[in-house]
Amino acid sequence: xxxxxxxxxxxxxxxxxxxxxxxxxxxxxxxxxxxxxxxxxxxxxxxxxxxxxxxxxxxxxxxxxxxxxxxxxxxxxxxxxxxxxxxxxxxxxxxxxxxxxxxxxxxxxxxxxxxxxxxxxxxxxxxxxxxxxxxxxxxxxxxxxxxxxxxxxxxxxxxxxxxxxxxxxxxxxxxxxxxxxxxxxxxxxxxxxxxxxxxxxxxxxxxxxxxxxxxxxxxxxxxxxxxxxxxxxxxxxxxxxxxxxxxxxxxxxxxxxxxxxxxxxxxxxxxxxxxxxxxxxxxxxxxxxxxxxxxxxxxxxxxxxxxxxxxxxx
Amino acid sequence: xxxxxxxxxxxxxxxxxxxxxxxxxxxxxxxxxxxxxxxxxxxxxxxxxxxxxxxxxxxxxxxxxxxxxxxxxxxxxxxxxxxxxxxxxxxxxxxxxxxxxxxxxxxxxxxxxxxxxxxxxxxxxxxxxxxxxxxxxxxxxxxxxxxxxxxxxxxxxxxxxxxxxxxxxxxxxxxxxxxxxxxxxxxxxxxxxxxxxxxxxxxxxxxxxxxxxxxxxxxxxxxxxxxxxxxxxxxxxxxxxxxxxxxxxxxxxxxxxxxxxxxxxxxxxxxxxxxxxxxxxxxxxxxxxxxxxxxxxxxxxxxxxxxxxxxxxxxxxxxxxxxxxxxxxxxxxxxxxxxxxx
Numbered sequence: 001x002x003x004x005x006x007x008x009x010x011x012x013x014x015x016x017x018x019x020x021x022x023x024x025x026x027x028x029x030x031x032x033x034x035x036x037x038x039x040x041x042x043x044x045x046x047x048x049x050x051x052x053x054x055x056x057x058x059x060x061x062x063x064x065x066x067x068x069x070x071x072x073x074x075x076x077x078x079x080x081x082x083x084x085x086x087x088x089x090x091x092x093x094x095x096x097x098x099x100x101x102x103x104x105x106x107x108x109x110x111x112x113x114x115x116x117x118x119x120x121x122x123x124x125x126x127x128x129x130x131x132x133x134x135x136x137x138x139x140x141x142x143x144x145x146x147x148x149x150x151x152x153x154x155x156x157x158x159x160x161x162x163x164x165x166x167x168x169x170x171x172x173x174x175x176x177x178x179x180x181x182x183x184x185x186x187x188x189x190x191x192x193x194x195x196x197x198x199x200x201x202x203x204x205x206x207x208x209x210x211x212x213x214x215x216x217x218x219x220x221x222x223x224x225x226x227x228x229x230x231x232x233x234x235x236x237x238x239x240x241x242x243x244x245x246x247x248x249x250x251x252x253x254x255x256x257x258x259x260x261x262x263x264x265x266x267x268x269x270x271x272x273x274x275x276x277x278x279x280x281x282x283x284x285x286x287x288x289x290x291x292x293x294x295x296x297x298x299x300x301x302x303x304x305x306x307x308x309x310x311x312x313x314x
Numbered sequence: 315x316x317x318x319x320x321x322x323x324x325x326x327x328x329x330x331x332x333x334x335x336x337x338x339x340x341x342x343x344x345x346x347x348x349x350x351x352x353x354x355x356x357x358x359x360x361x362x363x364x365x366x367x368x369x370x371x372x373x374x375x376x377x378x379x380x381x382x383x384x385x386x387x388x389x390x391x392x393x394x395x396x397x398x399x400x401x402x403x404x405x406x407x408x409x410x411x412x413x414x415x416x417x418x419x420x421x422x423x424x425x426x427x428x429x430x431x432x433x434x435x436x437x438x439x440x441x442x443x444x445x446x447x448x449x450x451x452x453x454x455x456x457x458x459x460x461x462x463x464x465x466x467x468x469x470x471x472x473x474x475x476x477x478x479x480x481x482x483x484x485x486x487x488x489x490x491x492x493x494x495x496x497x498x499x500x501x502x503x504x505x506x507x508x509x510x511x512x513x514x515x516x517x518x519x520x521x522x523x524x525x526x527x528x529x530x531x532x533x534x535x536x537x538x539x540x541x542x543x544x545x546x547x548x549x550x551x552x553x554x555x556x557x558x559x560x561x562x563x564x565x566x567x568x569x570x571x572x573x574x575x576x577x578x579x580x581x582x583x584x585x586x587x588x589x590x591x592x593x594x595x596x597x598x599x600x601x602x603x604x605x606x607x608x609x610x611x612x613x614x615x616x617x618x619x620x621x622x623x624x625x626x627x628x629x630x631x632x633x634x635x636x637x638x639x640x641x642x643x644x645x646x647x648x649x650x651x652x653x654x655x656x
Contacts, residue, residue, distance in 0.1 A: 010318065017455055030522050032521075032522075032523055033521060033522045033523065035521060037521045038521040039519050041514070041517040041518060041520070044517070045510075045513070045514045045517070074353075105357070127355045129352060130352070131352070133352060133353055133358060136355070136358065137358065137362070137633070137654045139631075140630060140631050140634065140652055140654075141629050141630060141652060142629075144631055145632075155544045191423060231510075231513065232509045232510060232513050232537055232540070233537075233540040234509060234536060234540070234559065234632045234633070235632075236355055236509060236631075236632065237353045237354060237355050237358070238353055238354060238508055239508075239509060239510065240510070241353070241508070242506060242508050242510055242511060243510070246429045254449065272459070277515070278513070279514055279515075279518075280514070280518045283514070283515045283518045283519065284501075284518060284519075284522050289475040289504050290475065292480070293475075
């Protein structure tokens with residue numbers, strides 16, 4: 001029982017063990033696959049997902065959800081790439097502005113006009129994709145290219161096997177993990193997720209917190225989009241779209257309650273790593289595609305349920 | 315509605331008594347387009363080719379595009395709306411082979427010419443114009459296996475499991491493979507025709523230490539070449555599609571040892587479909603099923619290199635398909651296609 005108690009108090013340990021188990025499976029399927037180069041590849045592809053899931057963690061902590069994160073990331077990357085000819089700095093700022101703008105609109109709709117987050121962000125996801133499609137027809141001859149330093153950021157390596165994107169992801173992670181625990185804003189997110197009505201009665205301007213939170217989520221989505229464009233060295237109209245449900249999965253596997261009020265970003269980070277390693281396992285597994293799809297779904301289900309069982313008090 | 319029906323009556327009458335004696339210059343048409351996959355560069359280029367062909371033809375007054383994400387139910391609703399809007403021809407990229415047949419029959423009953431492009435429908439009233447996807451898989455694979463002199467380890471990077479184009483391409487790939495017993499498929503992956511999964515898959519294969527002598531892709535090609543460059547690995551013969559960036563890489567990286575071939579899968583099947591529809595409206599006949607044989611542009615033959623060089627456009631989007639026209643059907647210029655205006 002003491003072991004269980006320990007796990008309940010340190011859920012991140014359970015998750016890390018699950019991640020190690022998956023890495024063990026990978027090595028068993030393909031002996032010699034787990035190398036420094038493997039580490040590089042895994043972090044390279046986990047970083048954009050992890051940054052995208054950071055925004056998702058913030059909004060899910062307050063009982064919301066953002067279904068526009070992937071479309072915002074795609075739009076930010078595409079707009080950055082198609083403006084690269086005006087200078088790298090301007091291109092990057094325009095890309096980030098997309099995230100801030102969409103996040104602000106999401107925040108206004110949800111915080112001020114009381115729109116249901118699911119519907120608000122789903123609607124914005126469609127608006128962003130449609131807008132991007134129209135934009136792309138004007139921008140088709142604008143030499144879309146990923147600036148060199150963004151490519152280095154997304155795909156470069158230092159010290160032999162450390163991806164450059166880790167040098168961006170790690171500080172973001174530290175700011176969010178510490179910020180959630182130590183700042184008033186961070187603690188308000190938990191409080192609002194737990195009981196927004198009580199917060200309001202206690203004098204908290206809930207709408208302001210939500211507005212800032214969704215804007216932050218939009219900004220983080222845009223950053224993830226730029227990193228991903230660097231990793232792939234191209235931006236197209238569907239660049240980050242495959243990441244939408246994995247962001248939610250990474251947050252849930254990471255132990256953030258879908259009913260809000262509890263969880264942390266450190267869990268999401270491991271969740272993003274687990275999903276990325278799972279993809280590698282399935283790529284190297286010699287099995288028909290439908291079997292792989294079943295495995296992917298079943299393993300995510302197993303992780304989410306086993307984890308909640310270990311952590312539940314009963 | 316009344317006006318719409320009246321228009322059909324007039325068009326029918328003209329078509330019936332027109333024949334070869336009237337010039338047809340005075341006849342104008344309204345065209346409807348139905349597409350059910352958005353945010354996809356290939357599909358957008360397909361729609362642009364329809365608009366460009368409408369403009370180039372000179373007798374299309376209006377192109378109405380119904381474009382949203384959906385399945386057969388949404389597409390049936392869109393097709394009904396286009397029929398109500400009084401169009402004379404409908405160009406659609408079908409979301410299902412059989413499910414649209416009733417509404418296609420309804421359209422044909424009103425004298426509307428229906429052309430399914432890119433993928434087939436089973437309705438006997440419809441014209442079908444599409445790339446031969448079996449040949450797409452087969453021609454590219456044969457080029458690759460020949461390039462490897464019949465022996466080696468090959469990675470097959472497919473699209474989406476269960477989608478007709480993927481199934482057809484795989485069938486062609488398998489047909490080619492049957493003649494090359496020395497070729498071993500060391501990995502088969504599904505990219506979902508998305509860049510990000512494809513990039514992770516090729517990197518995973520790099521770290522796995524598997525020997526790779528050649529890569530066949532179902533169109534996510536430039537991303538694979540980028541991954542080889544980033545990982546500083548020597549290139550292996552690679553087959554892709556007629557995507558702008560890949561076509562450019564085949565030219566510019568030839569001196570760095572890149573050997574590869576682009577197999578065409580032109581989005582202008584849309585514009586070609588409209589050309590066929592306008593012909594039919596003008597009384598000319600076309601076969602109900604038109605299959606385009608893909609071209610293979612390799613960078614190992616001089617003819618291939620000159621085609622690749624002429625098609626590559628450094629000012630265009632990386633995944634813009636550079637097979638700008640479908641001969642002998644489309645008549646627009648490349649500039650009209652890119653302008654994308656009807």
